[in-house]
Amino acid sequence: MAVLNKEYNKFDKEIKLNDSRKESLKKSRKELRKKIKKWFKENKPNEIKPKFGSQGSFEMNTTVNPIVVKDDEGNSLKKYDLDDGVYFIYKNEEDTKQSINTWHDWIFKATENHTGKDSIRKTTCVRVVFANGHHIDLPIYYKEDGVIELAHKSKGWLESDPKEFYEWFNDKKKTRSRLEAIVRCLKAWKNFRETNNTNLNLPSGFELTILATNNYVEADNLDEAFRETVKAIDAELNRYNGFKCYRPTTPSNEDVFENYSETRKSNFLNTLRSLKNDCIKASEESNFKIASEILRNNQFGIRFPLGEDKDEKFKSNSLKKSLGAAMVKPKPYGY
Template sequence: MANCHDQFVDFNSTISLTSERKSKLKKSRKNLRDRVRDDFKENHPDEIKPQFGSQGSSEMRTGINPIVRVIDEEGEEKRLTKYDTDDGVYFVGPLEKRKAVQTYHNWIWDAVNGYTSIEPVDKNTCVRTLFSDGHHIDQPIYFMDEDNDEHPWLAHRKKGWILSDPRDFYQWFNDEAAKNEQLRRVVKYLKAWCDYVNFDDSSKKMPSGFILTIWATDNFRESERDDISLKNTLEAIYDNLTIHFQCLRPTTPIGEDVMDGYSYKQYFMEKLKSFLESAKQAINETNQKDACYKWQKHFGARFSCSTAKDEDEGAKSYSNPPVVTNNAKSA
């Protein structure tokens, strides 16, 4: 079997956020927090003061560099590396002081507006601040009744106040990943795969990183090699989704099917099946270079095959022909 573990380790380094980008996200997050705090001191002095909590992939260490297609001012197409982090804004106090969902969205939007040259986006679940280099900060808003609530409620513009606790989720995942760090890499490989599919065909939407994280954790198959671990995990995911196409949230609200409303089931299952078939072929290959190309088909050029050997496993290769002496005996 062709071993592409080293190519996967290199791929993990390629798609992982650099220290520079992590520092940039932390700086942006801190500055936005300060801006929100200052705005509340000036414009809402009698309201509950906001608190903050980082969440999402930054807390799970599963963030990647997604690829996006953009058109510049001259109409030329180019690729822009996009990365982000989530920073929850929490209001903890008596329930009678809770405001309407849109009021909180308006307050946070007003506070961060003008921090960058790009206008913030008021999404259903958060306020998004965009930066010219492609990164962004999402600020979901939560309220907790200080007397009665064990878990926070998310301010959702369409659904109102919904029970949601991101802290429980990343603690759940980190506990699972602590058993085997390979799980973090498998999650990142799945996210990079979906990212490449979305880049190649943006007309349909692949599942979110949140969903992929749950599927990967529930179906994780460890191995000494990342290529085998990924193949076996893909197989387990495919088998389970064939029986029940769902993704049940493991934390508050426990049992919620976060795939409810997903419109591209057949499309995703076809992509997953194709990926799994290539993974099986790659594992069964005897030529490392050929195996690598089968993986690259689903990850794109970022999955480099430059270090893969173009020879059958077990076969010898010579830079020069072997020297045969006159006294060599025939077999």
Template sequence: MANCQKLFDEFLEKLDIVDSKTTSMRTSKDNLKDKIVSYFQKNHSEYTPEFFIQGSYKMGTSIRTKDDECDLDLGVYIKPKPDVSAATLQQWVFDAVDGTTSATPSKKNKCIRIKYSAGYHIDLPIYRKDKTGDEIPELAIKSVGFEKSDAKGIVEWFNGKKKDNSQLVHLIKYLKAWADNIRESMPPGLAWTIMTVKNQKKKDGRDDIALRDTLKEILSSLEDRFECKVPAEPFDDIFDNYSDDKKNKIKEYLQKFIDDATKAINEPNEKKASRIWQKHLGSRFPEGEDKDNETQSKLNALRDSILSKTARVGTTGAFGALTTGVAGATHTNFGD
């Protein structure tokens, strides 16, 4: 069996957002906050905007996509509750940030998106909340109006789950990278986060085995009931509107990944194993050395037994770390 943990560690580094881009995103985020505050002071002074970084960036599960893109979610909370439609509230924030970049902001159903030429975008989900802040905020959704949505609650839920569990974050990043590599029919990152939390199988020091076993648990849970409920308001099912074809496609992708992950884990040659992982995780997954890990382990054990004077000759003439047989002569040739 090839132990590819070193390759998975290198892969995690390749998924990380580089420091220069992180700095740029933070600067852009602060600039957007200033623009929104200034706009409301001039045009709607009776309301005060507040901000909360949320989503994968806040949870520490962000990755760079294979196109070298990344994103940040900046929640915009307007209080006290404006007595306007969700579309109007979105329009106010759109007007506040329009002109920030050369590209016109996009009006998504649940946010305003600003794309930057440096290879990232910032999403602005917009909420209204009561003055005291005691109630669950209401998200402005262009197509349906306002809906209670506790983005902070999701972050708090996840932070409680990842405490003393670094492998959980690793697994989520691998699954998001896999989904990004395939893209077609794949659920959003939040779905993979929720499913990984609920179905994680740990294996200390072996992310490859933990990933394969977690995939098995996810598939088993979806075979039982194809749902993924958000663990905070509005407690909705992310898969609620998925067609049967899309559900079946997701399960097919899972099964293929499970089958190949098992092959990679059982493959003794590190290079061959890494190429199997690359089929699903993409070309950024490092290529291993053309060596047989199992054979190398046996050679290492033989070396250690010789140096520790525990090597023996068996009845067949085999020499190695045996429990019976004739003890080998003391090894004294340690080199210069």
């Protein structure tokens, strides 16, 4: 059995957001915050001033480098995403809780043409798209008497505290040593599969994070931990009435899979089963190169490294010989 721990760790290093990219995204976020503050100061000086709070995968260290794609003009796009909550905090009776559409309109106007592109109105946020393909989503919140509500354009005001989620995840990973890496690998898997098949609509990174955390399996190496966690997720979702994914934070007991169509549900389960089966198949292959090719060709793409063209038995014997030689005590001088 070929253990691809080295290959998985190299893959994780390849897809993990590096420090320079983090700083670039932080700079984009900082400039956008400045523009929003400036717009409110100039256009709504008597209204509540916006505050900001970073959230999502950036705060959990699970953001991944996306596969580079080309636009219609042949330009390379890197579709990173960043979530930055915009908060309006009630302080006194002079503050006004505007309608959801008003808050959205104000943030849209505050960010308009920030990057030379129009901002995009979404149901839960305003999206600002940058030239290189990355975007920043700006969900809007109102906080009064300690209660935080999301301005959802179709569902109204929803009690929601995104800080709770990343604190929940960061607490869980203290006792789950490979959780971060497993989530990144799942996101990279989603990225590859959806890039290859644009009809696929796999669960969001948020949903995959919940599934991985709730079904995490500890193991001695990343290869086994990832495989066993995927198997656990598959088993959980395929048990009787088991296709559910509950939000672990506010709003409590919300099934984030509730609105999945039968087609989307079926596509996800089939794609997940394919991943599980290939993980098992790779683990049963003795040759490192062949085992890595199974995952590289079908599940992760060329960013997943090729293993050596050697069998596990050969590698194990070589390692034993090396260790044996190292343990032989040298004879005394002049023996």
